[in-house]
Amino acid sequence: MTLDIPVYTTLTRSMIESVPSTEKNFGLSEAQFEALLSQLGQGDEALFERVFVKQYWKMVRRLQSSHSTEQADAEDAVMEGLMSFRNILIARKVTWGNLEAYLNRIIVTDFQKKQKRNREMPVDSFAENLAADEDACFSTEELAAFKKAWDSLCDKCSGMLHRFYYDELPHFQIAELLGKSPEAVKQDKHRCIQKLRKHFFQSL
Amino acid sequence: MNTFSHKYNPEQLSPEELSIREHQLLKTHLNAERAARWKQLAGPKPTQLQIILKEKKWIWLVVIALLGAAICWQAGWFLPVLKDPNPTIAARTDLIPYPFDNIAVRGEQDQVQKIVRPAKALAAYRNNDFATAIRESSPNDPYFVGICWLQMHEPQKALAAFEQVSTFSDEFYYYKGVALQDLGRNEEAKALFEQALDSKTLRETYREAVVKRIKN
Numbered sequence: 001m002t003l004d005i006p007v008y009t010t011l012t013r014s015m016i017e018s019v020p021s022t023e024k025n026f027g028l029s030e031a032q033f034e035a036l037l038s039q040l041g042q043g044d045e046a047l048f049e050r051v052f053v054k055q056y057w058k059m060v061r062r063l064q065s066s067h068s069t070e071q072a073d074a075e076d077a078v079m080e081g082l083m084s085f086r087n088i089l090i091a092r093k094v095t096w097g098n099l100e101a102y103l104n105r106i107i108v109t110d111f112q113k114k115q116k117r118n119r120e121m122p123v124d125s126f127a128e129n130l131a132a133d134e135d136a137c138f139s140t141e142e143l144a145a146f147k148k149a150w151d152s153l154c155d156k157c158s159g160m161l162h163r164f165y166y167d168e169l170p171h172f173q174i175a176e177l178l179g180k181s182p183e184a185v186k187q188d189k190h191r192c193i194q195k196l197r198k199h200f201f202q203s204l
Numbered sequence: 205m206n207t208f209s210h211k212y213n214p215e216q217l218s219p220e221e222l223s224i225r226e227h228q229l230l231k232t233h234l235n236a237e238r239a240a241r242w243k244q245l246a247g248p249k250p251t252q253l254q255i256i257l258k259e260k261k262w263i264w265l266v267v268i269a270l271l272g273a274a275i276c277w278q279a280g281w282f283l284p285v286l287k288d289p290n291p292t293i294a295a296r297t298d299l300i301p302y303p304f305d306n307i308a309v310r311g312e313q314d315q316v317q318k319i320v321r322p323a324k325a326l327a328a329y330r331n332n333d334f335a336t337a338i339r340e341s342s343p344n345d346p347y348f349v350g351i352c353w354l355q356m357h358e359p360q361k362a363l364a365a366f367e368q369v370s371t372f373s374d375e376f377y378y379y380k381g382v383a384l385q386d387l388g389r390n391e392e393a394k395a396l397f398e399q400a401l402d403s404k405t406l407r408e409t410y411r412e413a414v415v416k417r418i419k420n
Contacts, residue, residue, distance in 0.1 A: 053242045
């Protein structure tokens with residue numbers, strides 16, 4: 001006589017613990033996370049802002065308590081961390097699992113790097129740093145002129161330049177999103193750059 | 205052209221791509237715009253109370269408070285708090301304690317006043333807990349209240365209570381006299397003590413105490 005013993009899948013404690021929960025992912029399920037990624041890719045940031053920007057003050061408090069930092073510094077670090085995280089999401093370099101820990105690590109790492117940079121400046125790279133700072137620093141007049149030029153662009157142009165230079169999407173991906181050929185995208189981009197430059201030099 | 209415009213000299217820029225500086229400018233501008241929008245979305249910094257309520261830390265606070273209260277209750281640590289802060293005051297040794305009963309009948313035949321003393325007030329009086337005795341006393345019993353105040357070394361309040369007494373017993377003159385003596389009004393006190401001594405029905409204990417007080 002033979003007995004048919006059903007095979008039950010057994011879950012060990014470590015297996016149960018390794019199952020990522022929505023709690024570790026800002027309440028997002030894997031499917032919702034995928035939806036968020038595709039929305040971000042298409043330039044729709046509403047879900048991202050609803051999920052992550054909502055956590056802003058919580059993350060500021062966390063950084064303040066873990067690194068005993070000033071509130072203004074913590075706010076800047078969290079804002080920069082959120083922007084880096086957005087870029088990483090757009091580039092699809094992160095997977096669903098423990099988004100909360102991942103975002104926290106980005107914020108803390110960026111913050112520590114910045115602190116280290118501010119603290120330590122080797123003598124031989126002093127001049128180099130000064131030059132870099134000068135490059136990255138813009139006067140209010142420059143920024144105002146750029147804002148004026150940017151605001152005068154049509155939505156199509158600002159969207160195109162945003163995707164290419166800010167989100168750093170390749171031509172073919174922008175072409176897919178807009179339903180155009182990569183060549184047409186390149187031409188549009190060229191036209192938009194000319195327009196932006198023209199408005200910018202007029203505003204200066 | 206302004207002084208900084210040389211940085212963007214169109215002749216030096218590549219016709220198709222943005223220069224590094226232009227690229228940085230674009231990123232800086234968009235970052236600033238984004239940061240402003242996100243800050244607006246994040247709203248103002250929440251207060252400590254909002255944080256506690258939102259993060260449901262208050263549930264733990266309530267649980268800890270309840271557990272603490274339960275432990276304190278079980279251990280009887282609340283008893284000193286719940287009890288009267290001045291529960292028992294020792295009776296004065298220089299004053300004869302009046303033997304109050306639960307019912308007092310005062311006045312003449314046509315104006316008889318019956319005072320029923322609450323059991324709690326009487327029990328407190330007998331335990332020398334005069335503060336409780338006053339609290340629990342009947343509102344129409346100023347004689348009882350006055351003697352309690354006198355026991356608590358409050359002659360002014362005792363006198364105020366005695367002023368409300370309408371029917372006087374032999375002992376009343378003694379107690380009122382003590383109150384006046386405590387206030388330094390010795391002449392008035394002496395007059396009352398002599399009035400007490402005039403009564404033939406004054407008990408011997410009181411008579412001796414009155415004589416002693418007059419001599420002092």
